Amino acid sequence: MPSATYEVFRQAILQQKQVVCDYDGHPRELCPVILGHTSGEERVFAYQVGGSGSKGLPPGGAWRCLTLARVGRAALRDGPWREGSSHMREQTCVTEVELDINIHVRGRRL
Template sequence: MSVQFMPNTTYTLFRNAILGEQQVVCRYDGRFRELCPHIIGTNKRGEDVVLAWQFAGESSGPLPQWRCLKLANVSDARPRSGGWHEGGSHQTTQTCVSEIDLDINVHVRKLR
């Protein structure tokens, strides 16, 4: 298994999930997560990241909540059909993704 190959595959999976408004289930930091990804790109360190609304699964804190995931730490990711979950209030600017590749609210929904 190539470490460099996995983020590219995972990145594509999350990007396609945003485009299709699909849920993603995966493991992150050893926990099973059920997510709806909203924004994908890179952080200030140049790492591939996704801002996602975690609505179910395992968590160290209360759910639902926003998650900033480094895609290099994601494993066993797969898309899943199901209802789209939107995050709560957008009162603060997100700081997870500094170079945005795709934002569901800007790039996907504004085109419809």
């Protein structure tokens, strides 16, 4: 059974909404793109558009791989949907993909 946090990220992808949360003690503002599991752990591959992190946040945002067990206070919010300008390599964050905005959500609109 998915965690409550997993369900928040699932709804964010389906509705193209941002997620605000805490991760390892840092506030994050995210646009989640891929949701699923890796080695039994719930994970999300997301574009961080605001907040902070242990490595800082470059201007314009950065791709992040988050283990959902380490996410706190996740909530949906309206805001512009953003993603990085390009993928230089295939993501390895989520190996068992349940939901991918580019396939499952945007693919239905084509």
